[in-house]
Every structure is written in structure tokens, then in C-alpha cells.
Amino acid sequence: MIRNLDLDLLRSFAAVVDLGSISAAARKVGRSQSAVSLQMDRLAEALGFQVLERRGRAVTPTPRGGAFLEDARRLLDLNDQVLTQHVHGAFAQPLRLGFVQDVGEDVMRRILLRLSASFPQAPITVRVCATSIMLDKLKAEDLDLAVGFRAESDLPSILLLREPMVWIAARSLRLDRDEPVPLVLFESPCICRSAAISALTSAGRAFRVAFTSPSLHGLMAAVGAGMGVTVRSPRALRPDLARVADLDCAGLPDMEMMLYGRAGNRPPALQKVEELLVEELRREHPLYAVA
Template sequence: MIRNLDLDLLRSFAAVADLGSISAAARKVGRSQSAVSLQMDRLAESLGFQVLERRGRAVSPTPRGGAFLEDARRLLDLNDRVLTQHVHGAFAQPLRLGFVQDVGEDVMKRILYRLAASFPQAPITVRVCTTVTMLDKLKAEDLDIAVGLRNESDLPTTLLLREPMVWIAARHLRLDREAPVPLVLFENPCICRSAAISALNAAGRAFRIAFTSPSLPGLMAAVGAGIGVTVRSPRALRPDLAVVADLDRASLPDMEFVLYGRPGSRPPALAKVEEILLEELRREHPLYAVA
């Protein structure tokens, strides 16, 4: 007997896996917490194995559930692509998107893949720039939607993700406690630059600007070479880099990724764009996802 998977169950399962919480997933899919719990029981019964397990206060896929999750995502992407091509397929206006470099290559690749599949007739233009630049471009209506870091603005905003800022340096770098901290920073204006300087001033720690760059690859190349210390989110860590414990007294604020819209009316297709951005950004580092 041929059985069919219930896509509503798969969508709730993916939401739980992304957010690490039944209650957070319930808010995302618009159901009650008990309803999503029942959905997970039905999915496990349908598949013949448990898809979720509790680890402390968080919920995560079992080993078999994790393997099934990737196939579930492919089924959902195919379903969404078929529907959006019929609903939004005729949308041929350019989609103009902005991203800060901290979003990361892998996340941006997934976002662009899904957008190209959902809007096959719409030219997609992407501008990777600073948050300040993208806010100016949104106000000038040169961008439709953008993902940046939290900044003062009167534009429509949605909080996507909150992550801690951390001090990052090459693993081989050793700081002299008696010497000024060598900083590797973006050029002004930069939220992480301001946070680093404010934190060191508050801790009474001397510093010097050892390297500046307008690009994240240039910045991280200097950090990897041991030129100095930078401040980014944990997603910037690589095997050759580490969090600097010597600076734990210079406490840093959280970094907030925000979805910015432009003022005035917008094409209906942007609702689907927002959904894709929300899902892909929140899929990263679920422990710090917005509740």
C-alpha cells in the first residue's frame, strides 16, 4: 500500500529542528504547542521511528531524524517551488536584495537558490554592503529588502537572529597584558568596531588599531595572519581561529541580525522573499534564534 507523507507534518518538523523548541516552532507555523507535539507523534508513527529527542531544555532531531530532515526539506522546497511558480511565477520585476557580509556564503547560497527557484522570471540583484549603506539604499528605493545588523532606523524591521559578539584571533596569537590590544576592524561606521572600542574603554584596557579593511575576507585574512584581534559573531570562527579568553572582562553586547524593508507599498512577492530569508537565517545557530 502506497503511503503519502503529510507536508504539514514535515513543515512543523523542519521548524522544530531549526528553532530547537516545540513552542517556538508552534508560533512559526501558527499552531498551538500541543498541536505541534501531536504532529511530531504522528510523523514518528508514520515513519516508524522517532524523529526528535530532548537534550536538556532543547529539542533536536535523532540521528535517523536528522538524516530524514534533509529529504523533508527537499520535499518542502519542491512543494513551495511548484506553488510559487503558479502564484508568483509571472512576477518578473527585479528583486533587489541587500546583505551584510556576516550573513555568510553558505546561507546566501541557499537563499539565492530558493529565490531563483521561486521567481524564475524575476532578475535578482544583490548588493553586499554595510548596514548603513543598505539603509540609505532602502530609503532611496534602490533596494526592496535587506538583511543587516541592528541600527537606529525608522524603516520597517523584523528581528531575525540574535548572536553574541566574541573576541576572535588566530590560535597562535598571544596577547601581552601590558601592551595595547591590537585591533583588526572594519572602517567606520561599524557596529562591531564601536562595540570593541567601548568594551575595552569600559574595561580600562589600552588598544591600538592594527589593521582596517572594508571587506570581511580582508579582515579575516589579517586576523588569521595574527595581526590582531577582531570582534564578530561565532559564525566567523574557523579551525585556525579561536575566541580570546584574555579579553573576557571586556564584555560585548549581542549582535542582532535584522530584516529591513523599505517604506511605502511593496510587491506581494516580497512576502515570500521575507519567508525564505527568515527560514534560512534562523536555520543557523538555533540556540541564539529569536524566541
């Protein structure tokens, strides 16, 4: 007998894994917590194995559940692409998107691949720049949606991620407490630059700006070469880099990544793009995802 998988069960399963919580997944899919728990039981019964297990306060996929997850995501993506193409396939207006560099190449590649498949007739244009520039372009209606850091703005926005800022330097770098801290920073304006300078000033530590760059690749190359210390999220750490314990006394705030849109009503196609961006950004960094 042919059996069919229930896509609603798969969507709830992916949401639980992405957010690490049944209650958070329930809010995302618009169901009660008990309903999502029942869905997970039904999915396990349909597959013949448990898909989730609890580890402390977090809910994670079992080994077999983790292996099934990627197939589940492919089914959901195909379902969404087919529906989107037939419902919004005639949408041929340019999709104009903005991203900060910290979004990362892999995430942006996935986003653009999914958008190209879902909106084959819509030209996609992307601008990678600072949050302040993206906000100006949204107000001027030169962008439709933008992913950037939290900033003062009256534009519609959704909180995507909240991450700690940390001091990062090459493992070989040794700081002399009697010498100014050498900083490797983006050009102004930059929230990490402002946070670093404010933290060191409050802690009474002298500093000097040793390197500035508009490029994240250039910034991290200078850090790896031992030119100084930078402030980024823990995602910027690599095997040759480490957190700088000597500067823990100079406390840093969290950074928040936001999805910004233009004021006014958005067509259904842009609402679908917004959903896709939220899903991909929160999928990439589940440890810091906003529940």
C-alpha cells in the same frame, strides 16, 4: 497501498528542528503547542520511527529523524517552488536585495538558488555592503529587502538572530598587558568596531588600530596572520583562531541581525521572499535563533 506524507507535518517538523523547541515552532506555524506535539506523534506513526528526542531543555532530531529531515526539506522546497512559480511566476520585476558580509557565502548561495527557482522571470540584483548603506538604499527605494545588523531606523524590521560578540585572535598571538591591544577592524561605521573600542575604553585598556579593511576576507586574513584581535560572532572562529580570554574583562554586547524592508505595502511575491530569507537565516544558526 500508496501512502502520502502530510506536508503540514513536515513543515512543523522542520520548524521544531530549526528552533529547537515545540512551543517556538508552534508560534511559527500558527498552531498551539499541543497541536504541534500531536503532529509529531502522527509523523512518527506514519514513518514508523521517532523523529524527535528531548536533550535537556532542547528538542533535537533522532538519528533517523535527522536523516529524514533533508528529504523532508526537499519535499517542502519543491512544494513551495511549484506553488510560488504558478502563483507568482509571472512576477518579472527585479528583486533587489542587500546583505552584510557576515551572512556568509553558503547561506547566500542557498538563498539565491531558491529565489531563482521560485521566481524564474524576475531578475535578481544583490548588493553586499554595510547596514547603514542598505538602510539608505531602502529609504531611496533602491532595495526591496536587506539583511543587516540592528541600527536606529524607522523602517519595518524583523529580528532574525541574536549572537554574542567575542574577542578573536590567532592562537599564536600573545598579548602584553603593558602594550596597547592591536585591533583588526572593519572601517567605520561598524557595530563590532564601535563595541570593541567602547569595551576597551570602559575597561581602561589601551589599544591601537593595527589593520582596517572593508572586506571580511581581508579582516580575517589579518587576524589569522597574527596582526591583532578582532570582534566578531563565534561563527568566525576557525581551527587556527581562538577566543581571547585575556580580554574577557572588556565585556561585549550581543549583535542582532535584522531583516529590513521598505515602508508601505509589499506585493505577495516580496512577502514570499521575506519568508524565505527568515527561514534560511534562522535555519543556518539554530543555536542563536530567535524563538
